[in-house]
Amino acid sequence: MGFPGTWMTESASMIYRVVPKCACSSIGQIMYYSDHGRYFDGDIHDATSGILKWNQAENQAGIEESVKTHSALTFTCVRNPYGRILSSFFDKIAGIQRNGNRYRGNLVPQLIQRYGIEVGDPGNDFQFDQIKSFRRFLLFARDTIRWRRPMEPDIHWSSMAGHISTFIVNGGRYDQIFFTERFNEGMQKVLDAAPTRVRLDVNDAPRFNESEGHGPKRAHKVSEYFDDLSRHLIWEIYKKDFQLFKYDFDDPDNKLPRQEVDLDEVHAKLGR
Template identity: 75%
Template structure:
């Protein structure tokens, strides 16, 4: 299986396991800058040179050798499951993607037909989001009406492939404490170019794809929605120390125990 979703700087100063919807565009650009002293011109997901990615066959051997021998500092980043699934909805379901089309082509018409989700005009965001949650649960639990998408499948699933195939994380930090966590990574690595996190722009490539969120996070989650979210993301809440009981609290409630993460996700 190898190391899907793994990026590594060309200099091999650091290794990052991408978790979708968890500041991955900004992290990728910081990695690129730390090697080359400039940002990639465009969406970092489109970069096919000056950086190693598992999606590029030429990078496989370099990444595998590095990760299995733990040659470089390895890290990833996680996010509150409530805000992550909400962000996925507004970006991937409501939004028009950078190619000018709907995400995954016929998916939105399928959701309209099967789940009654509306995303056009002045639609009821809360009602449509709650119906989307049912769809997300169905894809993850029963793989129907389609396979689960990387943007709403559980973070623990993404994080685990790195461990199961022989990798070990030195750091897992929170999107909500981004500068603090990313600074620890930079302090622990020897980079060609120094990075000043205070002046780095946030590369939120999904921003502007969809409509603005019209309500506070907690308004989207009634009792049933919270139950669905916990069914899907129970492991994420527990391992990554987020507050299931209060959707309004996006901040983690404690520090991540790396030994626990490796033990529980390494099966």
């Protein structure tokens, strides 16, 4: 299976296991800068040079060697599951993508038909009942993850533990796992520990939110989207994410983790 979703700097100074909706655009750009002293002109997900990616076959041997010998600092980044699934909904379901189309072609029309979701459109300034539609989307996300119907689960709402575990199961080990909610602090620790070609103060780096501005703004605080049923579904889907990455399930409005990630626990529980 190898190491899908893995990026490495050309200098092999650091390896990153991408977790969608967890600041991956900013992380990729900072990795690029740490080698080249400039940011990639465009969306880092589109870069085909300047940074090594597992999905480019010619890069796989180098990435695999660095992972297996643990010669590069290896890290990933996680996010509060409440905020992450909300971000997935507003970006991928309610938003318009960079190409001007809806995400995955017929996915949104299918959700409108099967689950009664509304998403609005730029013509009406994305006016729709956000809470009702999000809760219906959550049922859909649960169906894809639990029963893999009406489609396979999408990477943007698959559990973080699922993404992170593939790297461990196939022989990798993380040196650091930090929080999107404490991005500058966590990313700086990675840069300080890695032998980068170019030094960077993360506080000086712009944020690269490629999905921003293409859809509706969230109109309510986080807890208002989650009634008792929604929270039951969230626990069903993301129980391991809450437990391993130390987020507060009881208070959806508390986006901060309760403690640091225990790397030994993560490797023990996700490496089985």
